[in-house]
Amino acid sequence: MEIATRVWNHRWKIDPIVRSLIDTDFYKLLMCQSVYHNRRDTQVTFSLINRSSNVPLAKLIDEGELREQLDHIRSLSLTRGESTWLRGNTFYGKRQMFRPDFMEWFENLRLPPYFLERVGDQYELTFEGSWPEVMLWEIPALAVLMELRGRAVLNHMGKFELQVLYARAATKLWEKIERLRGQPGLKIADFGTRRRHSFLWQDWCVQAMVEGLGDGFTGTSNCLIAKNRDLEAIGTNAHELPMVYAALAEDDEALARAPYDVLADWHREHEGNLRMILPDTYGTEGFLRNAPDWLAGWTGIRIDSGDPETGAEIAIRWWQERGEDPREKLVIFSDGLDEEKILELYHKFAGRVRVSFGWGTLLTNDFRGLTPDDRLAPFSLVCKAISANGRPTVKLSDNPNKAMGPAEEIARYKRVFEVGEQERHEVVV
Amino acid sequence: MEIATRVWNHRWKIDPIVRSLIDTDFYKLLMCQSVYHNRRDTQVTFSLINRSSNVPLAKLIDEGELREQLDHIRSLSLTRGESTWLRGNTFYGKRQMFRPDFMEWFENLRLPPYFLERVGDQYELTFEGSWPEVMLWEIPALAVLMELRGRAVLNHMGKFELQVLYARAATKLWEKIERLRGQPGLKIADFGTRRRHSFLWQDWCVQAMVEGLGDGFTGTSNCLIAKNRDLEAIGTNAHELPMVYAALAEDDEALARAPYDVLADWHREHEGNLRMILPDTYGTEGFLRNAPDWLAGWTGIRIDSGDPETGAEIAIRWWQERGEDPREKLVIFSDGLDEEKILELYHKFAGRVRVSFGWGTLLTNDFRGLTPDDRLAPFSLVCKAISANGRPTVKLSDNPNKAMGPAEEIARYKRVFEVGEQERHEVVV
Numbered sequence: 001m002e003i004a005t006r007v008w009n010h011r012w013k014i015d016p017i018v019r020s021l022i023d024t025d026f027y028k029l030l031m032c033q034s035v036y037h038n039r040r041d042t043q044v045t046f047s048l049i050n051r052s053s054n055v056p057l058a059k060l061i062d063e064g065e066l067r068e069q070l071d072h073i074r075s076l077s078l079t080r081g082e083s084t085w086l087r088g089n090t091f092y093g094k095r096q097m098f099r100p101d102f103m104e105w106f107e108n109l110r111l112p113p114y115f116l117e118r119v120g121d122q123y124e125l126t127f128e129g130s131w132p133e134v135m136l137w138e139i140p141a142l143a144v145l146m147e148l149r150g151r152a153v154l155n156h157m158g159k160f161e162l163q164v165l166y167a168r169a170a171t172k173l174w175e176k177i178e179r180l181r182g183q184p185g186l187k188i189a190d191f192g193t194r195r196r197h198s199f200l201w202q203d204w205c206v207q208a209m210v211e212g213l214g215d216g217f218t219g220t221s222n223c224l225i226a227k228n229r230d231l232e233a234i235g236t237n238a239h240e241l242p243m244v245y246a247a248l249a250e251d252d253e254a255l256a257r258a259p260y261d262v263l264a265d266w267h268r269e270h271e272g273n274l275r276m277i278l279p280d281t282y283g284t285e286g287f288l289r290n291a292p293d294w295l296a297g298w299t300g301i302r303i304d305s306g307d308p309e310t311g312a313e314i315a316i317r318w319w320q321e322r323g324e325d326p327r328e329k330l331v332i333f334s335d336g337l338d339e340e341k342i343l344e345l346y347h348k349f350a351g352r353v354r355v356s357f358g359w360g361t362l363l364t365n366d367f368r369g370l371t372p373d374d375r376l377a378p379f380s381l382v383c384k385a386i387s388a389n390g391r392p393t394v395k396l397s398d399n400p401n402k403a404m405g406p407a408e409e410i411a412r413y414k415r416v417f418e419v420g421e422q423e424r425h426e427v428v429v
Numbered sequence: 430m431e432i433a434t435r436v437w438n439h440r441w442k443i444d445p446i447v448r449s450l451i452d453t454d455f456y457k458l459l460m461c462q463s464v465y466h467n468r469r470d471t472q473v474t475f476s477l478i479n480r481s482s483n484v485p486l487a488k489l490i491d492e493g494e495l496r497e498q499l500d501h502i503r504s505l506s507l508t509r510g511e512s513t514w515l516r517g518n519t520f521y522g523k524r525q526m527f528r529p530d531f532m533e534w535f536e537n538l539r540l541p542p543y544f545l546e547r548v549g550d551q552y553e554l555t556f557e558g559s560w561p562e563v564m565l566w567e568i569p570a571l572a573v574l575m576e577l578r579g580r581a582v583l584n585h586m587g588k589f590e591l592q593v594l595y596a597r598a599a600t601k602l603w604e605k606i607e608r609l610r611g612q613p614g615l616k617i618a619d620f621g622t623r624r625r626h627s628f629l630w631q632d633w634c635v636q637a638m639v640e641g642l643g644d645g646f647t648g649t650s651n652c653l654i655a656k657n658r659d660l661e662a663i664g665t666n667a668h669e670l671p672m673v674y675a676a677l678a679e680d681d682e683a684l685a686r687a688p689y690d691v692l693a694d695w696h697r698e699h700e701g702n703l704r705m706i707l708p709d710t711y712g713t714e715g716f717l718r719n720a721p722d723w724l725a726g727w728t729g730i731r732i733d734s735g736d737p738e739t740g741a742e743i744a745i746r747w748w749q750e751r752g753e754d755p756r757e758k759l760v761i762f763s764d765g766l767d768e769e770k771i772l773e774l775y776h777k778f779a780g781r782v783r784v785s786f787g788w789g790t791l792l793t794n795d796f797r798g799l800t801p802d803d804r805l806a807p808f809s810l811v812c813k814a815i816s817a818n819g820r821p822t823v824k825l826s827d828n829p830n831k832a833m834g835p836a837e838e839i840a841r842y843k844r845v846f847e848v849g850e851q852e853r854h855e856v857v858v
Contacts, residue, residue, distance in 0.1 A: 164603040167596035
């Protein structure tokens, strides 16, 4: 009985962290399809950026092990069951969300090569190639680095010390869930794939949310977990769309229009809950001020940087100005949430708008305070498009600490998008 | 693979709590051998006594389930591996602790019938028959009632709620272990079989102690766990020996001598670490005052009721008066310990005597504060010899709250053993 399992397990040369191409965020696949249809020939470079320079990834993680994990991801292809699930499932009430031509392309996909180099105590990890292929590296690359860093710490712990570590982490999450439950209409989804402690831990967290929150848990952004646990896959779109569209703009006028071009493409493809505006890429205020009227008819706005209350108030005012009833609009908060912030925002906005939360890192990786020196605390790692067809990308967001791109381009974007003084917020995770 | 396991598990009509005759305290087997050789024909009655009347066992536990568990215990016999372990193992450095005639008897033993009746919200559970047979019911009967009461609470909990419950309990124990470790020479054994939360939980606690305390963990009183985990089995003797010997005494003079007769029999059979005095059955002060000189040569004293510091000081003074060096003597504390009390006693007595701890209920069943209404908190359940050859037994101990027996007999014993005023201590577990 157990013998066969053990023999099987011993065959693995490594313990693979990412074992499926759909162990990724749902919005990646939605965006990938959109990119595949609209901009498939765009050449992009994605790069890993560790915003927490105090975490010396190259000292913690063996380069050989990292390469093994990344090579393993390159060996993955969509399984028949995964393909069936994507083709046959109903997402946000809609059948055949993924069209046959995209699915055929996806079924034949292997992820493109990666480029890895140690520079000081950090790794430079980049991916180059056609946009729809390269973009699918983002989530698995982040998950691999996060989990390898965790393993480097866990390797030195005893069996029962490990059990107690997970016992403490489980208790910590459960206490958050206990504080969150019983709030009528509170809706929360798991957005924690990219910076999760590990796959198994994310899977545990999701199941705990199912039992603890019941209907208050709307689903997970992780497609593999959604499939395995029969849950809703959650997500819409992200900054990479306006960032790449903007980089491709030929002049300032085209640049100013780029974020709306993204959503015009999106508008043609999607409706209902998928029509979510992510307005902060180049400053929320300017984006909404200059937005075409049809955008006010969209379902809602996701608030992913800056002060979330301010962001929500700006959105509410904008809807009112455009003659929309904010009470029918959806606001999704998704930036650096923990249960206290969730409850605070819920109490402030429930009733004024429809409120929902995309809970990420502090759902699936709150190991803060559980080890000496806090060596398992999550840190701020991202993997972003840094160039498109040879031109640098820029992100501003509503928090200058999250801005990225060459300084002169940042200045240009600030001018074009009429971004004034911005408030700085510490980036925790 | 898993199919066969599940089919196998479905065959069980019940989930048996006690699955082995050596899932019991080591001292029970040592005493059983002594009784088998010295008093095998004594007819005794053992009875369950729930000192926590606020725990309505008969309301919580289904009588049918209780009978099934007790019936299952009656179906058990010593397995070949268990017999081999008892025959072949070295206990306290001595080979063949259990002699062939005793082992042959034990191999053929089935536990005698039980008598169960519901009276109000409690169960009357008694066992009658020859002493060496009946005495082996004590530990499994207690373990069954404790675990059935736990199951009655756990049955209403969700899967993740359960996981978090155990996560919290594990964390709680680990934090105790963290406070206990790093104290040079601190020695602790598991004495928690009888009032454990469950067998699996005790097994977990023991393994956590092994990893967390290292050499500071000396072993477990549970023979099955000692065998499975390759640990020392720990224990010597208990109150039932003087209680039954005393009940059998024909007159006051014989009564006064009974506790020493017990130890004279023990002296012939054992040496070294097994020569431990349990002086409190009829009051520690009187026992030591009237003790024969050869007892002062024994290895140590176990302190199991009353104020432990007072008990240890009395022992130290007694050794000094008898010309013994207390620093060479062993004091084992075993009454109602938790990690704070252990540390307090350790700091007070380390260096003055050799100190050791038998940690029971709050090691293997500290579920206090982990459920609403504290429905999993341990409670004070005992199973005692209440009569021998038709005469009632009496226990006084150093705490009047632990005294048992008919009032007139208690008065007689107090007179014979010259027990004066006693300090009352709350019995927690």
